[in-house]
Amino acid sequence: MNSIEIKIDDSNKYERLDKLLAAENADWSRSQVQIWIKEGHVKVNDGESRSNYKVQPGDTVTLLIPDPEPLDVLPEDMNLDVYYEDADVLVVNKPKGMVVHPAPGHLSGTLVNGLMAHCKDLSGINGVMRPGIVHRIDKDTSGLLMVAKNDMAHESLVNQLVEKSVTRRYQAIVHGIIQHDKGTVDAPIGRDKQDRQSMTVTNEHSKDAVTHFHVLDRFAGFTLIECQLETGRTHQIRVHMKYIGFPIVGDPKYGPKKTPNIGGQALHAGVLGFKHPRTGEYLEFNAPLPAEFQQVIEDLKKSH
Incomplete structure (x- = not known):
């Protein structure tokens, strides 16, 4: 059974206990945290508490994470x-x-x-x-x-x-025409307070996130880019491209309402490189774009 401890200060005071804990880990839903609180796995200053308790400066919150069944x-x-x-x-x-x-x-x-x-x-x-x-x-x-x-x-x-020594490069099609040829998004990512199933750029309960990108091609109203991850946060590329105003095509969560229906976001992890754990040799692999992704590019070229 693992445990985490959170000291309450001015940055997180007066927040609901269940909301505070759910923001600690992207894999924890608020409902799961509420169950843990109800089952007594959460202590505030060594005493049991309720989900709606608003934490106070100086409080110590301890969560004993039960082993998964x-x-x-x-x-x-x-x-x-x-x-x-x-x-x-x-x-x-x-x-x-x-x-x-x-x-x-x-x-x-x-x-x-x-x-x-x-x-x-x-x-x-x-x-x-x-x-x-x-x-x-x-x-x-x-x-x-x-x-x-x-x-x-x-x-x-x-x-x-x-x-940060693993090479991870993705290709994506985004809404809008990116005028500059390359750029970097350095913006922390955490849970969206308005939607617990989504991530967003925020300074509250967030983790550093850095995405580098460069333009591969431009079409009428769209841009094909390659992104390189420096960090690997949940939904990182999708969140960062939305943040700078160029959401990924087909993204049902972070894209605009009017986006091509291609069964999900136009995002492909095409390049992966790492050192072999035993030999230390650097290995790099390249997977070509799936046929449906390539078809979207061809359609954009024709319309352009």
């Missing part, structure tokens, strides 16, 4: 697009529409289900729900992911992510 995640035979595999790591090209790992209520059809059928061994650091998973991309984002087949590899790849 083991769930029966079953292997499923899938035609995975594997780019590289050895005894330590695997690189796979995830198709658009596939969820990376199971969650309660969604235990099948995920990349993890396919990996469990494909591999005998996957790292166990992230538990039974996320075996081998080092990083994620959104359901409707296609592209390359690195997978750890043992704990040594997992720790090495995570450390490379923390050290």
Whole structure:
């Protein structure tokens, strides 16, 4: 059972207890936090409290995170697009529409289900729900992911992510014409107070986020760009491009109401590079744009 401790000061005083805790981790819903509070896993100054308690300056909030209940995640035979595999790591090209790992209520059809059928061994650091998973991309984002087949590899790849030495480049089509050829968005990302299922640029309960981009092509009202991640926050590219006024085409969460319906955002993780955990050799992989993404580009060129 893990625990976190939060000291209340002027930056977070008078906030509801459940809201405060839900903002600490993008994977925690407010309803889940309320259950933890009700079950007594949350203490304020060593005493139990209520979800609607408004924290005071000087309070100490302690959350004892209960261990997840083991769930029966079953292997499923899938035609995975594997780019590289050895005894330590695997690189796979995830198709658009596939969820990376199971969650309660969604235990099948995920990349993890396919990996469990494909591999005998996957790292166990992230538990039974996320075996081998080092990083994620959104359901409707296609592209390359690195997978750890043992704990040594997992720790090495995570450390490379923390050290910002992993190469991650994405292609995206955005609304609007970006006039400058390249730029950097350096803006912290946290939970959106108005919508707990969304992220936003904010200075409250946020984490540093940096996205570099450059223009590949321009069309009538749209721009094709390549983004390079320096950090890897939830929905980072989608949030940052919306923040600077160029939301990603087809994005149902962060895009405008009038956006081409292409079944999700036009975002593809095309380039992935890292040092091999055992040999130290730098490996880099390039996955071409999916056919439907390429078709959108062709249609824009014709209209232009």
